[in-house]
Amino acid sequence: MLLTKENITEIIPQQAPFVMVDNLVSADETGFKSTFKVEENNLFLKDGKLQEPALIENIAQTVAAGFGFVDKQAGGKPKIGFIGGISKLNIHALPTLNKTIETTVTHLHQFENIYLIKGENFCDGELLVTCEMKIVVQE
Incomplete structure (x- = not known):
């Protein structure tokens, strides 16, 4: 486990009650993996x-x-990113x-500070959501 619920908000800009990731399981040049438990106090529980x-x-x-x-492992500070678009x-x-x-995120392409990723959510092995996102990272 690279990051846990106790320290994830040191890396991401979101704060409670809008945090939707508990643990960062892996992170490398090909992508990222995380886990998130659905709890009763979640804003999006209906x-x-x-x-969605x-x-x-x-x-x-x-x-x-x-x-x-x-970024932190490389000695820098986490950068702010924005969703530039969602497709598929x-x-x-x-x-x-x-x-x-x-959740599994796979890097598809990069052009300067714009990243195209594929994201997938699973629960008990069942596919929940798939999409592609353009993420714009502030340099």
Whole structure:
């Protein structure tokens, strides 16, 4: 575990109650992996299910945590990034209360400070969401 719930907010700009990632599991040049437990106090929990915006935000925060961790390991400070666009979004299922989401982010392309990534959420091996995001990182 590279980052845990206790220190993830040192790397990402989001703060409670809007944190949608608990642990950064891995981070390297090919991508990032995280986990997130669906808890009762989540802003996006409705009728016992975590809603789509939380899953999309989870992917974005996984990117932020991954880039932040890599920057910190290199001796720098975490940079701020913005979602420049979302495409190829497919919602397959929604996770329920007390389930843990596993998120995988794969780097597809980079042009200067713009990154194209593929994000996927899984719960108990079931695919929840897939999408591509353009992330613009402030230099």
